[in-house]
Amino acid sequence: MYNPGIEGERSKPTPIKGVATMSETISIRLICNNEAGYADNVTVPAGTSIGELFREKMPEHNPADYVIRVNAEPVQRAQILCNGDRVTISPQKVAGA
Numbered sequence: 001m002y003n004p005g006i007e008g009e010r011s012k013p014t015p016i017k018g019v020a021t022m023s024e025t026i027s028i029r030l031i032c033n034n035e036a037g038y039a040d041n042v043t044v045p046a047g048t049s050i051g052e053l054f055r056e057k058m059p060e061h062n063p064a065d066y067v068i069r070v071n072a073e074p075v076q077r078a079q080i081l082c083n084g085d086r087v088t089i090s091p092q093k094v095a096g097a
Contacts, residue, residue, distance in 0.1 A: 024045070024046040025043045025044060025045055025046060026043070026044060026045075026046050026048075026081060026082065026083040026084075026085075027041055027042070027043050027083060027084070028041070028042050028044065028053075028081055028083070028084070028085045028086070028087055029041055029042075029084075029085070029086045029087065030042045030053070030057065030087050030089075031086070031087065031088045031089070032057070032058070032088075032089045033088065033089065033090040033091065034058070034061070034066075034089065034090075034091055042057075044081060046083075047080060048080070048081050049077060049078055049079060049080055049081070050068055050070065050075055050076070050077050050078070050079045050081065050087070051063065051077030051078065053081065053087065054066075054068065054077065054089065057089075058089070063077060065091060065092050065093075066089050066090060066091055066092060067089075067090045067091075067092060068087070068088070068089050069087070069088045069090075070085050070086070070087055070088075071085060071086050072086070072088075
């Protein structure tokens with residue numbers, strides 16, 4: 001969508017609220033309950049899926065061995081992350097339990 005500019009010229013497109021461009025990033029809270037565990041604020045490109053995040057942060061692990069939740073709800077790996085999401089990754093089986 002273009003806004004009319006001065007004297008009929010076109011200005012830059014108006015960003016649509018809630019629609020990210022490829023150059024934007026989002027910030028999420030990542031909580032990983034694997035081994036020693038950690039929590040961190042992470043910046044990822046807008047449009048990043050849970051599966052992509054998992055492969056980047058835990059490349060040596062199989063996602064089928066983990067419960068992945070976004071904002072306390074179980075999600076599929078195709079789920080696209082949104083700014084401010086809280087992602088929790090927990091192993092299905094806990095050693096010694």
